Amino acid sequence: MAKTLVIYYSRKGENYVNGSIKNLTKGNTEICAEYIKKAVGADTFEIETQKAYSTDYTQCTVEAKEELKNNARPELVKMLDSVAEYDNIVVAGPCWWGTYPCAVFTQLEALDFSGKKVFSLMTHEGSGLAGAPGALKKYCKGAIVGEGLAIHGAEASSSEAKVSAWAEKNLK
Numbered sequence: 001m002a003k004t005l006v007i008y009y010s011r012k013g014e015n016y017v018n019g020s021i022k023n024l025t026k027g028n029t030e031i032c033a034e035y036i037k038k039a040v041g042a043d044t045f046e047i048e049t050q051k052a053y054s055t056d057y058t059q060c061t062v063e064a065k066e067e068l069k070n071n072a073r074p075e076l077v078k079m080l081d082s083v084a085e086y087d088n089i090v091v092a093g094p095c096w097w098g099t100y101p102c103a104v105f106t107q108l109e110a111l112d113f114s115g116k117k118v119f120s121l122m123t124h125e126g127s128g129l130a131g132a133p134g135a136l137k138k139y140c141k142g143a144i145v146g147e148g149l150a151i152h153g154a155e156a157s158s159s160e161a162k163v164s165a166w167a168e169k170n171l172k
Contacts, residue, residue: 001041006089008033008092009093029123031157038160038164048076048077064102073109079106093121098127115142117143118143119136119145119149128150147169
């Protein structure tokens with residue numbers, strides 16, 4: 001069986017869910033990462049920024065937009081230095097302005113993806129996969145980009161069957 005790693009960024013606290021701001025004790029992307037871990041025995045690596053984003057949802061969106069505009073690479077608490085032992089890598093995150101949070105790119109640019117299969121998983125409130133597959137083609141040099149999965153954030157906690165079926169189909 002193929003060895004899989006899920007690299008993910010997930011936001012706890014205030015999130016936009018079904019048209020209103022809700023306080024989440026666990027981020028939607030983290031929930032999905034846990035479903036993949038359970039389905040195929042994947043390892044997980046959570047991307048955490050040195051400087052926390054605002055706890056206020058609206059302010060966080062402003063910060064995220066500014067980072068994207070400036071092509072920022074936020075400093076991370078810890079970095080993976082290799083994905084050599086993995087066959088498949090899932091890059092999971094929320095859709096922020098049509099793509100992953102810039103912190104995800106900080107991590108991806110530090111890794112060699114030659115010969116690996118990479119898959120996007122994006123949690124969203126209406127954007128689907130948006131720019132996730134294109135971002136993987138750009139930042140995961142040498143990788144083969146596989147079928148991605150978009151999960152509506154408001155449905156993350158009830159999406160285990162959908163995420164597991166996708167993981168079993170693509171990651172085994």
